[in-house]
Amino acid sequence: MRSRGGSATTVRRLDQERQALPFLVPALVVLCAVSLYPLVQGISRVFYAYRALAQENVFVGWENFVLLFQDTTFFRGFSNSLVWTVTGVAGMFFLSYILATMLNSQYLRGRRFYRTVTLIPWALPGTVVSLIWRYIFLPNGPLNTFLRGIGIANPPNWLTNPQIALWTCIIANIWMGIPFVTIMLLAGLQALDRQVLEAAAIDGAGYFRAQFHVVLPSMKKVILIILTLESIWTFNMFDIVFVLTKGGPGSASVTLPLYAYQNAFMYYQAGYGAAIGLIILSVLLLVIAFYIREVLE
Amino acid sequence: MRMHPAKQILLNVAVFVFVVMLAFPVVLLVFNSLKTDIEIFTSPMGVPLAPTLGNFRDVLFNTTFFTNLRNTVIVAFSTIVLSACVSAPASYALSRYRFKGKTAFSIWLLATQAFPGIIMVLGLFTVLSVYGLVNTLFGLTIMHTTFSMPFSVWLLKGYFDKIPYALEEAAQIDGCTRVRSLVKIVLPLAVPGLLAVGTFSLLLSWNEFFFALVIMRDNAHYTLPVYLARFIGSGGVVQWGPLSAAALLVSLPVLILFMLGQRYLVSGLTGGAVK
Numbered sequence: 362m363r364s365r366g367g368s369a370t371t372v373r374r375l376d377q378e379r380q381a382l383p384f385l386v387p388a389l390v391v392l393c394a395v396s397l398y399p400l401v402q403g404i405s406r407v408f409y410a411y412r413a414l415a416q417e418n419v420f421v422g423w424e425n426f427v428l429l430f431q432d433t434t435f436f437r438g439f440s441n442s443l444v445w446t447v448t449g450v451a452g453m454f455f456l457s458y459i460l461a462t463m464l465n466s467q468y469l470r471g472r473r474f475y476r477t478v479t480l481i482p483w484a485l486p487g488t489v490v491s492l493i494w495r496y497i498f499l500p501n502g503p504l505n506t507f508l509r510g511i512g513i514a515n516p517p518n519w520l521t522n523p524q525i526a527l528w529t530c531i532i533a534n535i536w537m538g539i540p541f542v543t544i545m546l547l548a549g550l551q552a553l554d555r556q557v558l559e560a561a562a563i564d565g566a567g568y569f570r571a572q573f574h575v576v577l578p579s580m581k582k583v584i585l586i587i588l589t590l591e592s593i594w595t596f597n598m599f600d601i602v603f604v605l606t607k608g609g610p611g612s613a614s615v616t617l618p619l620y621a622y623q624n625a626f627m628y629y630q631a632g633y634g635a636a637i638g639l640i641i642l643s644v645l646l647l648v649i650a651f652y653i654r655e656v657l658e
Numbered sequence: 659m660r661m662h663p664a665k666q667i668l669l670n671v672a673v674f675v676f677v678v679m680l681a682f683p684v685v686l687l688v689f690n691s692l693k694t695d696i697e698i699f700t701s702p703m704g705v706p707l708a709p710t711l712g713n714f715r716d717v718l719f720n721t722t723f724f725t726n727l728r729n730t731v732i733v734a735f736s737t738i739v740l741s742a743c744v745s746a747p748a749s750y751a752l753s754r755y756r757f758k759g760k761t762a763f764s765i766w767l768l769a770t771q772a773f774p775g776i777i778m779v780l781g782l783f784t785v786l787s788v789y790g791l792v793n794t795l796f797g798l799t800i801m802h803t804t805f806s807m808p809f810s811v812w813l814l815k816g817y818f819d820k821i822p823y824a825l826e827e828a829a830q831i832d833g834c835t836r837v838r839s840l841v842k843i844v845l846p847l848a849v850p851g852l853l854a855v856g857t858f859s860l861l862l863s864w865n866e867f868f869f870a871l872v873i874m875r876d877n878a879h880y881t882l883p884v885y886l887a888r889f890i891g892s893g894g895v896v897q898w899g900p901l902s903a904a905a906l907l908v909s910l911p912v913l914i915l916f917m918l919g920q921r922y923l924v925s926g927l928t929g930g931a932v933k
Contacts, residue, residue, distance in 0.1 A: 380836060381755035385763070388748035388811065395804040396770050399781025406780050463673045468666045475677050477917070481684055484916035486865035488883040489905045492890055493683045496690070496898060503686060503703040539680065548928035583928070593772050600867045604887055618868075621776040626872060631780055638777035649772035653765055656812070 404642075406635035418632065425636040434612045435637065438620040441527055442641075445534070445616055446596045452535040453591060457542035462572075464543070465550040476547070483540035487600030494533035495520065495605055523613035526606045530614055533601050538594075542587055549583035550576070582655060589652035593645055617641050690902035698898045713903035721900075722877055723907065726885040730864060732795050733881060737802040737863040738856050741810050744803065745855060749814035750840050754823065770808045775868050778804070786873065793875040801873065802863040810855040813926045817851030818844060854926030857919030864912040882908040 407425055409418040429435050464475060482490065497504050498519035508516040519529045553576065561571045577584070599618045602608060608615030608623070615623075617637055625634025661669070690698055692709040701707075717723050752760065782801055783792065791797030825847075826839040834842070845852070867883040874880050880888070886908055889901055916923075 377755045378757040381751040381757040383837075384747035384751035384755075384840075385757075386747075387744045388807065391744050391803065391807060392766065392770075394785065395782060395800055396766075396773070396778075399778050399785055400773060401781070402784050403777035403779075403781030460673075460676055463669060463676070466661075466669055468661050468669055469673055470670060475673055478677050478681050480917070480920055481681065481913065484861060484913045484920075485684075485909050486867070486883045486886070486912070488865075488867055488886045489687075489909050492886065492901060492905055493687050495890070496902075497683060497686065499702075501699075501702065506702050536680070536683065544924050545928055548924065590771075597772075597774055599775060600883075603867075604890060618774065618776060621774070622868070622872075625776060625780060634776055635780050638774045638780070641774040642772070642777060645772040645774065646769075649769050652772075653768045656768060657761070657764060 403635055404639060406632050407639050409632040411629055411631065421632070425632050428633065429636055429640070434615060434620060437612050438608075438615045438617045438637075439640070441615060442596060442617045445527065445531055445598075445602075446592055449531050449534045449538070449595045450588060450591050452531070453538040453542050454588065456535065457539050457546055460539070461543045461546035461550055462576075464547055476544075479543055480540050482537050483544075485537070487537070487598070488604055490533060490537045491601045491604030494529070494536070494601075498529055498605075520606055521610050523610050526610060526614040530602050530605050533605060534595060534598060537601070538591060542591060545583060545587050546580070549580040553579055582658075585655045586652065589648050589655070592648050593652070596641065596645060596648075687902050687905060690898055691906045693899055695897055695899045713899040714907070716900045717904045717907060721889070721904070722885065723904065725878060726880050726882050729795055729879060730881040733798050733802065733870075734860055734863040736796070736799040737806060738859045740799060741803045741806040741859050742852060742855060745807055745810035745814055746845065746852075747840065748811045749818055750844065752811065752815045753818035767808045767811055770804070779869060779872050782869075783873065792873055793879055795879065797873055798870055798881070799863075801869045802859070802866055805866075806855075806859040806862050809858055813855050813858070814848065814851050816926065816929050817848040817854075821847050850922045851926060853919055854922040857916060857923040858926075860912065860915055860919070861923075 406418075408420055408422060410421045410424060411417070412419050460479065463469065464472060464479070469475070496502055499505070500518050504519070505516040517525055519525055557575060557579070558571065561575045597618055598616075599622065602614060602616050602619050603622075606614045608619050612620075618641065621634040621637035621641070623634075624630045624637065686703070689704070689706055691713055692706040692711075693701075694708075694710060694712070697706065697708070751757070752764065779801075782804075786792045786797045786800070791800070821844055826834075826836075826843055829839050829843055830836075865883060866881075867887065870881045870884050871887070874884065877885075877888075886901075886904060889904055890896060
């Protein structure tokens with residue numbers, strides 16, 4: 362049942378749009394000038410390559426992509442980026458979930474203190490985080506000193522062993538991501554109805570059954586938002602690999618954002634870098650679609 | 659349901675160990691900043707036995723720390739102000755009006771977060787060159803605003819939604835315009851929201867490395883994260899003592915402000931997601 366006539370509604374809507382516009386102008390200007398235009402401009406670069414002979418960027422069509430699909434470093438970076446993101450986000454989530462459920466317990470003393478300390482890595486610049494871990498992972502640094510102390514005679518060289526370098530970076534990134542994920546999960550847990558949990562416990566559901574059948578399902582929304590956001594941030598993360606290993610040794614720990622940067626700003630192949638960027642964008646669009654659906658619901 | 663006392667003790671011990679391990683890297687940083695390079699080498703994990711402030715003196719007086727600090731402060735605070743000024747009206751429109759393209763606008767805003775840095779930096783480079791803003795603090799501010807605005811709009815909209823429209827209607831009957839009602843009625847009630855987006859913008863801008871690295875050409879314009887990365891990379895043996903002191907000095911201001919603002923940021927971030 363509509364109480365107002367159709368035309369009156371239309372007038373009201375137009376009126377609303379006219380009134381809303383001035384409030385939107387600053388954001389629209391910013392979005393167009395520094396988001397839409399650069400995106401289009403940046404993507405258009407994939408069709409250009411720098412030619413030394415002409416000393417300028419010339420149109421080359423799909424050549425960058427043809428080269429990309431013959432480039433073993435690109436494939437290395439692609440698979441590294443997937444490993445880096447999937448294991449990184451899974452590691453963060455697993456550890457944060459354990460921490461958050463413990464921090465949520467009424468039997469824990471000093472919850473406020475622990476919560477505050479947990480937040481610290483969140484505020485640190487990525488470069489600071491990276492250099493702390495670079496120190497910890499030095500051949501004769503704290504970690505290896507500790508490992509030798511407990512009887513491991515030949516601990517690995519964390520930053521220069523090609524089998525391990527990427528995992529070293531992943532550990533640093535997990536450490537940096539734990540605060541955000543923990544605090545979000547903790548807020549989700551605190552919003553849960555304690556009665557539901559108690560009912561599950563009375564019905565004889567053990568700890569793990571209660572987690573899987575009651576807690577996780579009722580936090581579906583917050584978990585999906587955490588996982589999508591954190592995946593996007595991790596996939597795009599540049600600082601840690603740049604400071605810890607520069608992608609090395611060789612290309613053992615190269616990720617796509619780092620490889621794109623190297624091409625665009627060290628080898629002066631902006632078009633090739635942009636092509637890598639477009640691959641990153643297409644992977645992330647799938648993830649962001651899930652995120653947007655959750656948020657707009 | 660009571661928890662068994664043994665389990666209670668176990669829980670408290672487990673959290674203690676977990677949090678100590680989480681904090682340990684930062685403790686190491688503090689230790690190193692107070693040690694000489696020789697002591698760092700001979701005792702990589704120990705408490706500083708002869709604490710010295712020499713590293714801090716080195717960093718403050720023999721490096722360009724203050725220049726880079728000034729740059730970081732200027733960019734961070736301009737980003738906070740600029741993104742609040744742009745976001746608040748947009749959030750107001752999203753919260754109070756229905757308009758054509760509202761969903762498209764929201765989707766675009768949220769999608770911005772997934773745009774890869776490399777594409778944006780190549781595109782923005784072109785825009786900034788046209789206006790002569792490459793290698794300027796204002797150019798970097800614009801870049802940071804692009805990335806803080808989407809989140810800020812979304813966060814503030816959540817706060818505005820909670821403020822009853824009836825409050826504004828009363829004022830409008832008395833002849834108050836919408837702009838005045840945003841400034842005089844809505845914004846004062848949304849101060850926690852403004853603090854949340856301020857904290858978010860501060861964290862993003864102060865710590866941001868990639869754009870600062872790419873668009874700045876000389877040390878006079880570098881921000882602190884780039885200063886640090888160059889400190890690490892500056893040839894030969896890394897001097898961990900001064901480096902740790904520098905890292906601590908870079909982190910402390912943002913850490914303190916973050917601790918003051920985190921309450922608002924966390925409730926803003928979780929407000930929408932947890933319901």
